[in-house]
Amino acid sequence: VAVTISDVARAAGVSKGAVSFALNGRPGLSDETRIRILDAAATMGWTPSVRAKSLSSSKAYSIGIVFERPPALLSSDTFFPSFIAGVETTLSEREYALVLQFAPDADGGERAYRKLVRAGRVDGVILTDLRDDDSRVGVLLDLGLAAVTLNRPQTPSPFPAVRLDDSEPITAAVEHLIALGHRRIAHVGGTQAFVHGRSRRHAWATALERAGLAADLFVETDFGAASGVAATRELLGRANPPTALVYANDLMAIASLADVQARGMRVPDDLSITGFDNTDFSQYSNPPLTTVATDAVEWGRVSARILLDQLQGSHDGSDVVLAPPRLIVRSSTAPPSQER
Amino acid sequence: VAVTISDVARAAGVSKGAVSFALNGRPGLSDETRIRILDAAATMGWTPSVRAKSLSSSKAYSIGIVFERPPALLSSDTFFPSFIAGVETTLSEREYALVLQFAPDADGGERAYRKLVRAGRVDGVILTDLRDDDSRVGVLLDLGLAAVTLNRPQTPSPFPAVRLDDSEPITAAVEHLIALGHRRIAHVGGTQAFVHGRSRRHAWATALERAGLAADLFVETDFGAASGVAATRELLGRANPPTALVYANDLMAIASLADVQARGMRVPDDLSITGFDNTDFSQYSNPPLTTVATDAVEWGRVSARILLDQLQGSHDGSDVVLAPPRLIVRSSTAPPSQER
DNA sequence: ATGAAAGCGCTAACAG
DNA sequence: CTGTTAGCGCTTTCAT
Numbered sequence: 001v002a003v004t005i006s007d008v009a010r011a012a013g014v015s016k017g018a019v020s021f022a023l024n025g026r027p028g029l030s031d032e033t034r035i036r037i038l039d040a041a042a043t044m045g046w047t048p049s050v051r052a053k054s055l056s057s058s059k060a061y062s063i064g065i066v067f068e069r070p071p072a073l074l075s076s077d078t079f080f081p082s083f084i085a086g087v088e089t090t091l092s093e094r095e096y097a098l099v100l101q102f103a104p105d106a107d108g109g110e111r112a113y114r115k116l117v118r119a120g121r122v123d124g125v126i127l128t129d130l131r132d133d134d135s136r137v138g139v140l141l142d143l144g145l146a147a148v149t150l151n152r153p154q155t156p157s158p159f160p161a162v163r164l165d166d167s168e169p170i171t172a173a174v175e176h177l178i179a180l181g182h183r184r185i186a187h188v189g190g191t192q193a194f195v196h197g198r199s200r201r202h203a204w205a206t207a208l209e210r211a212g213l214a215a216d217l218f219v220e221t222d223f224g225a226a227s228g229v230a231a232t233r234e235l236l237g238r239a240n241p242p243t244a245l246v247y248a249n250d251l252m253a254i255a256s257l258a259d260v261q262a263r264g265m266r267v268p269d270d271l272s273i274t275g276f277d278n279t280d281f282s283q284y285s286n287p288p289l290t291t292v293a294t295d296a297v298e299w300g301r302v303s304a305r306i307l308l309d310q311l312q313g314s315h316d317g318s319d320v321v322l323a324p325p326r327l328i329v330r331s332s333t334a335p336p337s338q339e340r
Numbered sequence: 341v342a343v344t345i346s347d348v349a350r351a352a353g354v355s356k357g358a359v360s361f362a363l364n365g366r367p368g369l370s371d372e373t374r375i376r377i378l379d380a381a382a383t384m385g386w387t388p389s390v391r392a393k394s395l396s397s398s399k400a401y402s403i404g405i406v407f408e409r410p411p412a413l414l415s416s417d418t419f420f421p422s423f424i425a426g427v428e429t430t431l432s433e434r435e436y437a438l439v440l441q442f443a444p445d446a447d448g449g450e451r452a453y454r455k456l457v458r459a460g461r462v463d464g465v466i467l468t469d470l471r472d473d474d475s476r477v478g479v480l481l482d483l484g485l486a487a488v489t490l491n492r493p494q495t496p497s498p499f500p501a502v503r504l505d506d507s508e509p510i511t512a513a514v515e516h517l518i519a520l521g522h523r524r525i526a527h528v529g530g531t532q533a534f535v536h537g538r539s540r541r542h543a544w545a546t547a548l549e550r551a552g553l554a555a556d557l558f559v560e561t562d563f564g565a566a567s568g569v570a571a572t573r574e575l576l577g578r579a580n581p582p583t584a585l586v587y588a589n590d591l592m593a594i595a596s597l598a599d600v601q602a603r604g605m606r607v608p609d610d611l612s613i614t615g616f617d618n619t620d621f622s623q624y625s626n627p628p629l630t631t632v633a634t635d636a637v638e639w640g641r642v643s644a645r646i647l648l649d650q651l652q653g654s655h656d657g658s659d660v661v662l663a664p665p666r667l668i669v670r671s672s673t674a675p676p677s678q679e680r
Numbered sequence: 681a682t683g684a685a686a687g688c689g690c691t692a693a694c695a696g
Numbered sequence: 697c698t699g700t701t702a703g704c705g706c707t708t709t710c711a712t
Contacts, residue, residue: 052689076620255624280416284595392705
């Protein structure tokens with residue numbers, strides 16, 4: 001059904017080998033034959049068969065991403081769609097495909113990586129939701145697979161990391177709140193086993209301590225709306241409740257915003273709130289949310305580029321640091337009420 | 341590096357062909373040899389090479405999904421992550437992989453499908469965001485690719501459709517509002533070129549007409565938050581504004597909810613609102629949103645199953661209808677204020 | 681019931 | 697410089 005290099009070779013009156021050379025732009029052919037071959041290929045409508053290339057070159061021409069996430073947290077995840085869209089954009093420019101898998105937990109994730117490699121489905125992978133002590137790094141090393149990680153784990157990792165500095169905007173958020181007059185600033189953090197969960201908490205604590213304030217108003221969550229709301233209630237129920245809350249993502253911030261309002265508090269009058277992600281709906285909350293704008297698409301694009309470069313040997317293995325996300329001040333933050 | 345069937349054949353003292361037969365459970369081998377071969381394969385840790393299987397069987401063992409969507413609408417899309425998670429779950433059970441692509445528009449989408457097929461990357465595809473007169477159907481027919489569509493287009497299509505009846509819950513929503521005493525019920529609909537955009541509008545209009553009410557309060561949007569807000573403002577600015585609004589998705593409903601509240605209206609006292617999707621945050625809006633619960637994961641699972649069955653010839657080509665989603669009544673709907 | 685051998689479409693080492 | 701040829705790992709037909 002499809003036209004192969006044998007057909008092209010016959011049409012151009014050369015051997016398959018010559019066609020392969022011409023198509024891959026390798027030296028060893030006269031310009032005349034090269035052009036004749038390329039012409040023939042073009043007029044015959046030849047397209048390379050990834051299947052055949054894969055087998056003979058032992059490469060998959062695909063890269064994989066395994067998302068380890070409980071299904072329930074998937075639908076409200078605003079990072080993931082944009083991120084993979086960015087990844088895929090870069091891949092398709094270079095004739096690579098994106099193979100996606102889902103695993104409910106870390107165990108399933110490891111198995112997924114093993115299967116992907118053994119079946120020869122992928123040449124490299126992108127590790128998202130990196131944990132500080134991430135077992136996947138060892139697994140991939142063991143499998144001999146190329147990889148990039150999103151952020152750098154504390155465990156030594158030979159893989160280049162594409163890093164987003166979330167300290168800077170969190171610091172900016174805390175300083176913004178301090179400047180407004182807040183003294184009791186809480187943090188509703190995400191899973192601390194994740195690098196991005198811990199680093200945000202760390203930035204929050206550091207900024208407070210630098211200002212001589214205690215960093216004792218903290219609760220860990222799973223980044224989900226329900227646990228964000230629960231954390232908020234717990235914090236506001238303390239003897240000395242916060243006047244401002246820094247959330248690790250917009251989802252928790254907005255869910256909590258609605259919850260505290262339903263319970264009679266006014267935002268920002270009684271309570272200031274900041275989010276993280278600048279999701280679409282953060283500007284449509286009431287009041288619009290002060291948050292941090294990250295660029296997931298760009299992160300995906302860069303990650304894919306580094307991985308591809310690594311596969312073709314043109315990356316030196318060093319980390320890449322993305323532009324730090326900016327704090328976007330909207331109306332969910334204001335001076336604390338006692339100041340008024 | 342990896343163990344192949346030749347290795348297994350040698351170890352078991354048989355030919356490659358015999359190994360292939362044993363592994364694929366085909367008749368023509370004595371039970372004794374079969375067991376000996378399977379044992380050898382297991383102890384040697386043999387795994388099939390998808391690459392080799394692909395080449396020799398001319399199958400990709402992968403299915404594709406091309407998302408035609410402007411990047412900006414991607415991040416707030418709650419359907420997509422759950423849907424592909426469902427798809428992938430089913431695929432991996434049957435040793436198939438999911439290949440994902442993104443295209444900014446219909447043109448790019450067509451090109452993407454063509455490339456996927458010509459490169460031999462996929463055996464079939466799932467068509468999402470189906471349009472009424474969807475050019476992709478013709479393209480796929482032309483390419484000879486297997487496919488399933490999400491919902492049935494008006495254009496004749498030979499591909500089985502996996503359908504979600506969104507008429508029933510929209511009808512339920514309208515009847516719920518009518519029962520509460522509303523008489524001017526608007527619909528903020530999504531892109532009408534999409535099957536699911538049109539069918540929701542149709543259900544809304546039909547339910548109103550059945551009750552003897554005019555279905556004249558309608559505005560079309562692109563399903564995005566911004567255009568949902570704009571549509572709402574337009575509707576509320578009319579001479580005879582609605583007392584209730586039925587939105588085509590939660591995103592527009594929640595963004596508009598915040599917007600009307602910011603402009604001094606109370607929900608549900610002055611205005612009732614319903615959404616569609618039952619996204620995570622719909623229960624955390626203030627007030628919690630009356631909406632329609634769809635099961636994107638299940639939709640994905642079923643779609644993948646039908647496609648796979650079709651590939652192995654065990655599906656009869658008929659459509660599959662999913663359980664109709666249910667209306668979830670929360671606190672964003674109440675009797676209109678003049679009734680009080 | 682079992683085994684040999686010819687592809688699948690391409691790459692790359694080798695000979696001319 | 698150009699062409700020939702032997703794989704890559706598996707499926708499948710055809711003898712045995």
